[in-house]
Amino acid sequence: MRPRLIPFQLACPGTSSRSRNVGTGLTVLVALASLACGGGAGPEKLAPQSPQETLAQFMAAVKDNNISRMGTLWGSERGPATNWMKSDQLRERLTVVQKYVDHAGYRVIEGPLAVPGHDNLKTFRVELQRQGGCTVVFPIDLVHTKSGGWVVNDVHLGSIPTPGSSCRQ
Numbered sequence: 001m002r003p004r005l006i007p008f009q010l011a012c013p014g015t016s017s018r019s020r021n022v023g024t025g026l027t028v029l030v031a032l033a034s035l036a037c038g039g040g041a042g043p044e045k046l047a048p049q050s051p052q053e054t055l056a057q058f059m060a061a062v063k064d065n066n067i068s069r070m071g072t073l074w075g076s077e078r079g080p081a082t083n084w085m086k087s088d089q090l091r092e093r094l095t096v097v098q099k100y101v102d103h104a105g106y107r108v109i110e111g112p113l114a115v116p117g118h119d120n121l122k123t124f125r126v127e128l129q130r131q132g133g134c135t136v137v138f139p140i141d142l143v144h145t146k147s148g149g150w151v152v153n154d155v156h157l158g159s160i161p162t163p164g165s166s167c168r169q
Contacts, residue, residue, distance in 0.1 A: 048073070048149060048150055049148075049149060049150070050150065051111075051112045051122045051124070051142045051150045052108075052112065053150075054073055054142055054149070054150040054151060054152060055108070055111075055124055055126075055140065055142065055152070057069075057073055058070060058073040058074065058152045059101075059103070059106055059126075061073060062097075062098050062101045062102060062103065063102070063103060065098060065102075067091055067094050067095060067098060068082075070094045070097070070098065071085075071090050071091075071094055073151055073152055074094065074097070074151055074152045074153075075143075075145070075151040075152075075153070076143060076145075076151070076153060077120065077143055077144075077145055077146055078145070078146065079145045079146065079147055079149070079151065080145075080149075080151055081093075081151075096157070097155055097157070099163045100155070100157050100160045100162075100163055101128065101155055101160070102130070102163065103128040103129055103130055104129045104130060104131050105128075105129040106126055106127060106128050106129065107126070107127050108124050108125070108126055108127075109124075109125040109126065109127050109137060110124065110125040111123060111124030111125060111126075112124055112142070113125075115141070120143055120144040121141055121142070121143055121144075121153070122141070122142050122144075122150075123139050123140065123141045123142070124139065124140045124142070125137060125138070125139055126138060126139070126140050128160075130163075134161075136160055136161060138155070138156050138159045138160050139154075139156050139159065140152060140154070140155050140156070141153045141154040141155075141156070
């Protein structure tokens with residue numbers, strides 16, 4: 001048995017059937033346009049397609065203290081950590097990362113550089129400008145995910161001075 005489609009009309013009191021049909025057409029048009037634009041998945045959900053774009057978005061999320069956005073840009077070959085890590089564990093880890101990598105500005109010194117023996121990894125050397133004039137240089141590794149995007153994989157926290165400590169490396 002085939003399902004029967006029943007036409008839907010938005011009935012507004014005091015309107016003719018012609019104006020109701022126009023309203024119905026607009027409702028359908030808006031719904032179709034919404035679906036064509038991704039059905040409400042905002043641009044923030046899209047995975048960056050290059051290591052450079054991923055790094056730039058990750059560093060912007062760090063600066064904005066946007067832990068949820070950082071979680072969509074940090075992970076492993078499996079993809080963004082938001083897809084496979086428990087949310088409380090992810091929040092704890094990224095809060096620490098955010099404190100260490102927080103910056104007034106940054107610049108890429110080198111990269112993306114190939115990682116010998118790992119075709120799916122790229123590394124960058126990044127210079128952070130911390131509040132108070134402290135400058136720190138450290139590596140950041142990005143991994144190509146199985147689904148095709150890039151995520152930050154390792155920020156090498158051990159090579160970054162503790163936040164609030166002197167600037168010595």
